[in-house]
Structure formats: structure tokens, C-alpha cells
Amino acid sequence: MTRKRGFRVFFAAAAALQAFAADLPERRIANIFKPLATPAQSEYDIAMLVFAITGIIFVGVAGLIAYTIWRFRRPEDTAEHQEPPQVYGSNQIEVAWTVLPILIVFVLIGVSARVIAAVENASPPQAALKVTVIGHQWWWEVLYPDYNIVSANEVHMPATRDGRNATYLQLQSADVIHSFWIPQLSGKTDLIPNRTNFMWMDPKEPGVYFGNCAEYCGTQHANMMLRVVAEDPAAFKQWTLRQQSRVVDDASVNGGRQEFESLACINCHNINGLGQASAGSKFGPDLTHLASRQTLGAGVLKNTPENLRRWVNDPQVDKPGCLMPSMKLTPDELTKIVNYLETLR
Amino acid sequence: MASIDYPLEHPAVKEEEFSFSNHLYEWVSTVDHKRLGLMYIVTALLFLVIAGLMATVIRLQLAFPNGHVVDPDTYNRLFTMHGTTMVFLVGMPFVAGLSNYLVPLMIGARDMAFPRMNAFGFWIFLFGGFLLYFSYIGGGGLSGAGSAPDVGWFAYAPLTSRAFSRGASTDYWILGILVAGIGSIASAINVIVTTLSMRCPGMTLARMPMFVWVMLIDSWLIIIALPPLSAAQIMLLIDRFLGGNFFNTQNGGSAVLWQHFFWIFGHPEVYILIFPAFAILSEVIPIFSRKPIFGRPAMVGAVAAIGFISLGVWAHHMFAVGMTSWSNTFFTASTMIVGIPTGIKIFNWTATMYGGKIRLLTPMLFCCAFLFQFLIAGLTGIMLATGPFDWQLHDSYFVVGHFHFTLVAGLVFALFAGMYYWFPKVSGRMYNEKLGKWHFWLFLIGVELTFVPMHFLGFLGMPRRIYTYEAGRGWDFWNLVATSGLIFQIPATALFVWNLLISSIKGERSGDDPWDAWTLEWSIPSPPPEYNFETIPEVRSSRPLWDLKNPNDPDWRFE
Numbered sequence: 058m059t060r061k062r063g064f065r066v067f068f069a070a071a072a073a074l075q076a077f078a079a080d081l082p083e084r085r086i087a088n089i090f091k092p093l094a095t096p097a098q099s100e101y102d103i104a105m106l107v108f109a110i111t112g113i114i115f116v117g118v119a120g121l122i123a124y125t126i127w128r129f130r131r132p133e134d135t136a137e138h139q140e141p142p143q144v145y146g147s148n149q150i151e152v153a154w155t156v157l158p159i160l161i162v163f164v165l166i167g168v169s170a171r172v173i174a175a176v177e178n179a180s181p182p183q184a185a186l187k188v189t190v191i192g193h194q195w196w197w198e199v200l201y202p203d204y205n206i207v208s209a210n211e212v213h214m215p216a217t218r219d220g221r222n223a224t225y226l227q228l229q230s231a232d233v234i235h236s237f238w239i240p241q242l243s244g245k246t247d248l249i250p251n252r253t254n255f256m257w258m259d260p261k262e263p264g265v266y267f268g269n270c271a272e273y274c275g276t277q278h279a280n281m282m283l284r285v286v287a288e289d290p291a292a293f294k295q296w297t298l299r300q301q302s303r304v305v306d307d308a309s310v311n312g313g314r315q316e317f318e319s320l321a322c323i324n325c326h327n328i329n330g331l332g333q334a335s336a337g338s339k340f341g342p343d344l345t346h347l348a349s350r351q352t353l354g355a356g357v358l359k360n361t362p363e364n365l366r367r368w369v370n371d372p373q374v375d376k377p378g379c380l381m382p383s384m385k386l387t388p389d390e391l392t393k394i395v396n397y398l399e400t401l402r
Numbered sequence: 403m404a405s406i407d408y409p410l411e412h413p414a415v416k417e418e419e420f421s422f423s424n425h426l427y428e429w430v431s432t433v434d435h436k437r438l439g440l441m442y443i444v445t446a447l448l449f450l451v452i453a454g455l456m457a458t459v460i461r462l463q464l465a466f467p468n469g470h471v472v473d474p475d476t477y478n479r480l481f482t483m484h485g486t487t488m489v490f491l492v493g494m495p496f497v498a499g500l501s502n503y504l505v506p507l508m509i510g511a512r513d514m515a516f517p518r519m520n521a522f523g524f525w526i527f528l529f530g531g532f533l534l535y536f537s538y539i540g541g542g543g544l545s546g547a548g549s550a551p552d553v554g555w556f557a558y559a560p561l562t563s564r565a566f567s568r569g570a571s572t573d574y575w576i577l578g579i580l581v582a583g584i585g586s587i588a589s590a591i592n593v594i595v596t597t598l599s600m601r602c603p604g605m606t607l608a609r610m611p612m613f614v615w616v617m618l619i620d621s622w623l624i625i626i627a628l629p630p631l632s633a634a635q636i637m638l639l640i641d642r643f644l645g646g647n648f649f650n651t652q653n654g655g656s657a658v659l660w661q662h663f664f665w666i667f668g669h670p671e672v673y674i675l676i677f678p679a680f681a682i683l684s685e686v687i688p689i690f691s692r693k694p695i696f697g698r699p700a701m702v703g704a705v706a707a708i709g710f711i712s713l714g715v716w717a718h719h720m721f722a723v724g725m726t727s728w729s730n731t732f733f734t735a736s737t738m739i740v741g742i743p744t745g746i747k748i749f750n751w752t753a754t755m756y757g758g759k760i761r762l763l764t765p766m767l768f769c770c771a772f773l774f775q776f777l778i779a780g781l782t783g784i785m786l787a788t789g790p791f792d793w794q795l796h797d798s799y800f801v802v803g804h805f806h807f808t809l810v811a812g813l814v815f816a817l818f819a820g821m822y823y824w825f826p827k828v829s830g831r832m833y834n835e836k837l838g839k840w841h842f843w844l845f846l847i848g849v850e851l852t853f854v855p856m857h858f859l860g861f862l863g864m865p866r867r868i869y870t871y872e873a874g875r876g877w878d879f880w881n882l883v884a885t886s887g888l889i890f891q892i893p894a895t896a897l898f899v900w901n902l903l904i905s906s907i908k909g910e911r912s913g914d915d916p917w918d919a920w921t922l923e924w925s926i927p928s929p930p931p932e933y934n935f936e937t938i939p940e941v942r943s944s945r946p947l948w949d950l951k952n953p954n955d956p957d958w959r960f961e
Contacts, residue, residue: 244793
């Protein structure tokens with residue numbers, strides 16, 4: 058009895074948190090010119106400098122070309138036999154328009170070198186949050202080694218205005234090359250098999266930041282979408298606690314759990330607490346806290362009970378070519394499994 | 403000499419004994435550089451239309467969010483085949499075709515140095531193209547998986563390994579390109595030997611037309627850049643068939659190694675593709691401005707410098723793979739340095755026009771538009787070269803916009819200019835100027851509508867090569883605008899084809915030298931006879947026909 062009440066309280070808290078998370082502004086328009094983290098900001102700053110320089114060059118050179126065409130054009134049909142003065146070149150002029158671009162180019166090289174070093178050689182503070190992201194065809198596995206959390210397709214991290222909470226991402230791939238890109242937070246870094254790459258970000262504003270896999274990775278590259286959920290440190294702490302909590306063990310959905318264990322689901326998907334059978338099933342996303350996530354299928358569907366049913370019934374409808382097949386479940390099995398999965402908050 | 407054996411080649415007999423099979427035999431067995439050049443160009447145009455239609459389907463799919471015109475696999479094959487075709491079966495044969503047709507005529511030679519190798523090069527190239535397209539039928543292989551290749555035109559490992567690319571589609575990609583590449587190398591060697599050893603008396607290297615200079619450097623670049631690709635492709639074949647593990651990451655291979663190999667080829671390759679544009683502009687702009695090219699030595703030097711530097715910039719395609727900050731800085735620097743000789747070229751073309759008498763006929767209109775658009779493409783190139791900015795722009799639609807601005811708004815515009823300019827020489831007839839102008843303006847509007855919005859899509863975080871996108875990411879409007887450009891581009895291209903077809907039959911007779919030009923090809927009849935020059939000419943300057951037309955003020959006095 059008490060146990061059940063305990064769960065109710067927990068559900069209520071979880072629901073409240075869910076509502077809180079839903080209040081985070083959705084930053085769907087991933088405009089690289091609205092940076093909200095230090096790496097994106099320094100890329101933005103250098104972009105503005107490059108725009109200014111190239112803009113001046115464009116106006117100057119295009120103006121010169123346009124003036125030349127306008128000034129020296131002749132009606133096509135006049136049969137003028139007088140040729141214009143034949144000018145073969147001028148060494149002084151050649152030198153002038155060689156030296157000028159050299160100076161501009163060296164300014165740009167210098168500035169780029171500084172930003173490259175600043176972004177790449179930044180070393181993580183002791184307290185930085187460490188996250189490992191592993192690319193799979195066509196979803197993201199997200200690990201928090203210090204918290205013992207395994208999640209998928211959305212990276213939760215703290216956001217603080219002073220940028221004191223940096224998150225360091227360790228990037229790996231389980232199959233082909235993918236690329237991690239949340240434009241408002243940072244430029245992209247590839248996830249390459251047999252290689253570990255790093256990137257970091259320090260979101261300045263809470264929000265759900267949208268991004269995509271940015272390296273072509275096969276059939277469903279388009280639907281390998283990505284979100285960073287940046288929330289204030291207290292909310293992030295709550296999230297980690299919930300993710301660390303034991304798997305929900307709701308007796309009312311025992312039937313669904315048994316179906317999950319006895320059908321093929323468990324071959325690919327891990328759920329903590331299901332015992333030996335699912336340990337090491339890492340082919341598909343870990344489902345221990347599936348219901349707490351925002352999307353299904355790496356962003357193709359919003360995570361609602363109806364959509365979960367739709368997805369489990371036949372993932373090939375919304376994400377044709379993805380590696381999860383339709384298991385041809387009966388409506389009864391489907392209902393049980395979806396009800397069970399919905400409890401995994 | 404051998405022409406005696408083939409009575410059909412005598413114009414007088416031709417009229418009477420014309421039959422389709424004889425005609426076909428004549429073309430298939432030809433070793434004439436002009437016919438091979440035309441065959442290259444016609445093949446390139448056919449592939450251009452095919453790949454253009456693929457681009458049309460791509461744009462229709464992306465016109466609206468959640469498009470359902472094609473399924474994801476079909477879409478991935480479309481962009482792979484579109485890119486592969488445009489680079490290897492359109493761009494490369496244009497290089498070979500233009501240099502084949504024009505180089506001997508411009509240097510006063512009667513044919514290429516190796517006529518039979520020339521024919522071999524064309525047929526092996528065509529066979530490679532067919533092999534690539536046969537993948538639509540045979541690509542499934544015994545396992546029945548897939549059809550045409552779907553790994554993208556740069557075929558990144560390990561997507562090409564057996565584990566991720568079943569069936570034979572990737573093998574067709576490898577073999578088709580490998581075989582077509584043999585043709586490109588044969589043709590490049592031929593151009594180099596021809597220009598170095600078959601110039602007419604008096605034509606020193608310093609007096610060689612700009613076009614020939616650029617094509618010579620281009621050919622060098624081909625024989626330096628293509629072998630790394632062929633080597634990498636053979637390594638990939640070893641991986642796929644003989645259990646090698648060069649790129650097979652599941653067995654310890656390196657995915658980044660493929661990228662190095664590919665871009666050591668791939669970046670010089672884009673200069674190989676754009677050089678014909680430089681070559682054409684350097685001929686058309688002087689003629690239509692009535693002035694010699696400004697700063698000839700600087701122009702030749704700039705092309706040579708671009709070719710040389712382009713061999714050391716490849717890893718700017720790899721800023722996101724996690725190289726050290728030193729490598730990223732090096733490739734940022736080397737890439738930006740390319741901007742210097744490129745700037746010199748634009749300045750010199752402008753200076754050539756300055757003080758001239760500019761006739762804005764169709765070829766010149768295309769050249770003028772090229773200057774503006776290539777300037778934009780160059781400046782977006784500077785943005786991409788800036789390593790930190792590239793972390794944002796890399797593999798986004800900005801890149802797609804950038805290289806289409808270089809290759810369509812740049813190269814294709816120059817190719818149109820060249821085809822209109824030399825059409826009277828090739829056919830003996832004048833194209834229709836009115837249709838040409840319509841073609842120009844429609845194509846210009848279409849190109850701006852399609853490719854400018856792609857830059858904005860990149861700023862808004864749209865990655866390239868996605869077959870669909872959800873609504874509400876800010877991408878709907880610009881994608882629709884990009885697709886709307888088709889409404890202009892398709893009729894424009896149709897007008898161009900129609901103009902060439904109708905004018906080659908009914909056009910006004912153009913005479914030998916309709917543009918009052920200065921290079922040797924305009925001194926002989928149009929179309930040129932099989933032997934090109936009745937007597938081998940002798941030249942005293944870089945503008946032999948100017949000397950002839952202006953005996954009081956010949957160039958050789960100043961050179």
C-alpha cells in the first residue's frame with residue numbers, strides 16, 4: 058500500500074517536472090546568428106568579422122565590374138572599326154592588387170588561428186559535466202558516466218547565464234560517421250568509429266535546442282534529429298535523480314512487462330531491472346526512462362501514448378528504412394506493451 | 403593520309419552516298435580531334451540533362467516539408483548519382499571535349515599528338531559512364547539489396563563497407579569512376595604532349611593563347627590529382643572483395659584515411675572543373691572588349707598558383723573530424739591563400755574590359771554574370787575557409803549553395819559563353835541571338851532563385867542530404883523559393899538546346915571569323931576541314947590574327 062502511494066507521489070512529482078520541462082522555450086529555429094553558448098558565440102564573432110571584410114570586398118569589386126561594363130559598353134549593332142587603345146598590362150597595378158588581398162588574408166588567418174585554438178584547446182574545469190554521445194544508425198545514445206545514466210536522442214545539461222556550467226561531450230560512433238550539431242550552442246564535430254572526439258558547450262539560456270545529424274549516414278540521415286535540453290542546474294539535478302531512480306515496477310502493467318520480456322523487444326532494448334535477459338541489449342535505445350523523453354524515433358514523433366502505439370506497431374511507417382522492424386504484434390500485445398512502456402518515467 | 407580509304411570523308415562524295423550506317427561508322431571509328439571533342443561535349447550535355455532531371459526531382463521532394471515525391475532510399479540514390487554524374491560525367495568530359503576541339507586549332511596543329519589514344523580515352527570514358535548507370539539495373543547484386551549507389555558522391559567510409567552497403571551498387575560506383583578516370587587521364591596526357599610538342603612555328607610558350615595555357619595546367623592537375631582517387635578506390639575494392647581493412651572500421655580500419663585520400667583528389671578536382679571557365683573567359687572577354695587580356699603573365703601565373711596551392715588545401719573539407727588546432731589552422735591558411743591568385747584573375751578580367759568597347763552579345767553576357775557570381779562564390783569560399791565559421795557551415799545547405807554558385811553560376815555560365823562563342827566555328831552557322839538572350843536572362847533568374855536561398859538555409863541549421871524535414875524549423879519558405887527557380891531554369895535550358903539544334907540547321911552562315919577574333923582557329927573555314935590548316939601557320943605574337951588585321955600596329959612589336 059505504502060509502496061503504491063510512494064509511486065503516486067513520485068508520479069505526481071514526475072508529472073510536475075514534465076510540465077516544467079515542457080515550459081522550456083523550444084528553440085526550433087536553429088539560427089547560427091543567434092548564438093547562446095560560448096563556442097557558438099566565438100564562431101558568430103568571427104563570422105561577423107568575415108562578413109564585414111567580404112562585404113566590403115564585394116561592394117568594391119562588384120561595383121568596379123558593374124561600372125566597367127556600364128561605362129564601356131557599346132551598342133551591339135554599331136559597326137565601329139576603330140579599335141580602343143590596346144593596353145597589355147601594368148606591373149605596378151598587378152603588384153597593388155596582389156598585396157592588398159595578401160594583407161586581408163593574413164588578418165583573417167590570424168584571427169581564425171586564435172579562435173581555433175581557443176575553442177579546441179579549452180580544457181574542462183574539474184566540475185564540468187561529462188557526457189558521452191554515441192552515434193548509431195539513426196539515433197543518438199547519450200551516456201552520463203559520472204551519474205550512471207543511459208538515455209537517447211536528447212542531451213540534458215545545465216544552463217547558467219554566467220556560463221559556469223560547461224558540458225564536455227565525448228563523441229563516438231557505433232557504425233558510420235555522424236555529426237553532432239546544435240547550431241545555437243556550437244559548430245559541429247563528427248562522431249567517427251574508432252575515434253573519440255570532443256566538444257563542449259555552455260548554454261546561457263534554458264531551452265530545448267534543436268539540431269540534426271550533420272554527416273550523411275545512410276537511409277534515415279534526415280530523421281536523425283537531436284535536441285539539447287538545457288535547464289537551470291536545480292532542474293537538471295532533478296532530472297538526473299529521476300533518471301537514476303530504479304525502474305518503475307508497477308504491478309498493474311505486469312502483463313506488458315512480460316510481453317516485453319518474452320517477445321523480441323528485449324533482444325535490442327535494455328530496461329534496467331529486467332534482469333539478465335536485457336543486460337547488454339544495446340542495439341536499440343535504452344528504454345529505462347522512455348516515457349520521460351520528448352520524442353520517439355530520434356525526433357520523428359512527439360512522445361505521446363498514441364504515437365508510441367503507432368511507432369511500436371510499425372516504425373517503418375514514419376521512419377522507413379530504420380532498423381526496428383514491425384514486430385506484427387496483436388492489438389492486445391500492443392496495448393499491453395504500450396501501457397507498460399508508458400509507466401517508464 | 404588514311405582518309406583516302408574512306409571515300410565518305412570527301413565532302414563531294416558525301417552528299418550522294420550518305421547512309422545512316424556509313425555515317426555511324428564514320429563517327430564511331432573517327433580519330434579526328436574535332437569529332438572526338440564534339441562527342442565528348444554532346445555526351446556531357448546528355449549527362450547534364452539526366453543529372454539536371456535528377457536535381458529537379460530532388461527539388462520537388464524538398465519543396466514542402468514532409469515531402470512524399472520519392473522514398474528515402476530513392477532520394478539518397480538521386481543525390482549520389484546527381485553529384486557523381488555532374489562531376490565525373492559532365493564536368494570532366496567538358497574539360498576533355500573543349501581542349502580536344504580547341505587546343506590543336508589554337509596552336510596551329512593538324513590533330514592531337516596521340517589521335518588513337520584520344521579515341522580510346524573517349525570510349526573508355528563513355529563505357530565508365532554506362533557502367534555507373536548500369537547500377538540502376540545490376541546494382542542489387544545477388545542479395546537484391548539496393549540499386550544505384552546511395553553513398554554520396556564522396557562515398558565516405560565506412561558507409562561503403564560491406565556491412566553498410568550491401569549489394570553491388572558501391573562496386574558500380576567504384577568501377578564506373580575508375581574506368582571513366584582512365585579516359586580523363588588519357589585525354590590529359592594527350593593535351594600536355596600536344597601543347598608541348600605540336601605548336602606551329604613561332605608559337606613559343608609565351609605566345610600560346612590563354613585558353614591553351616589554362617588547359618595545359620588543368621591537364622597537369624588531372625594527372626596529379628586523379629591517381630590518389632583511383633588508388634583509394636582500388637583499396638576500397640580490396641576491402642570489399644579481398645578482406646582488406648583499409649577503411650573497414652569494424653576491423654580496425656580508418657574512416658578518416660578515406661577522407662584524406664578522397665579530398666587530396668577532391669579539392670584539386672573542383673579546380674580542374676572550374677579551370678575551363680577561366681580558359682573560356684580569358685578568350686571571350688578580350689574579343690568582346692576589343693582589348694588584349696590585361697596582364698597575361700600574371701594571369702598564367704595566377705592559374706599555375708591556384709593549381710599548385712589547390713594540392714595543399716584538402717583538409718578544409720575535414721574541419722569537423724577533430725583534427726588538432728595546428729592542422730585546422732594550416733588548412734585555413736592555405737585555403738585562404740587561394741583567394742589571392744583568384745582575386746588577381748577577377749581584377750585582370752575587369753581591367754581587360756576597362757577602357758574597351760564592350761559588345762554585350764550572349765557570350766559576353768554570360769561572362770559578365772560569371773564575374774559577379776564567381777565573386778560571390780569566392781567570398782562564400784572565404785567564409786568556409788575560416789575554420790571556426792566552417793564548424794557551423796560545414797555540411798549545411800550553405801555548402802550546397804556555395805559550390806552550386808561556383809559550378810552552376812560560375813562554370814556552367816562560362817560553358818554557355820564558350821558554346822555560344824565557338825558555335826559558329828563548329829557549325830559554320832550563327833546561333834539565334836534573341837533566343838540566346840532569353841536563355842541568359844531566364845537562366846540567370848532561375849539560378850539566383852534556386853541557389854541564393856540555399857545559403858540562408860545553411861544559416862538556419864539545415865544539413866545537406868536530408869530527404870525530408872519537419873515543418874516549423876524555418877526552412878519551409880526558402881526551400882519553396884529554391885524549388886521555384888526550376889520554373890526558369892528548365893525552359894532556359896530547353897531554349898539553349900533548341901537554339902543549338904535549330905541554328906545548326908537553319909542558322910545564318912557565319913563565315914570564318916564572325917567575331918573579328920585574334921586566335922588561329924578563326925583563320926580557317928567554319929566548320930574546320932579535317933586537316934585543320936591547309937598550310938601550317940607561322941606566328942609572331944600571342945594574337946596572330948591581330949597582327950594580320952593591323953599590319954601597322956602588330957603585337958610582335960611589343961612582345
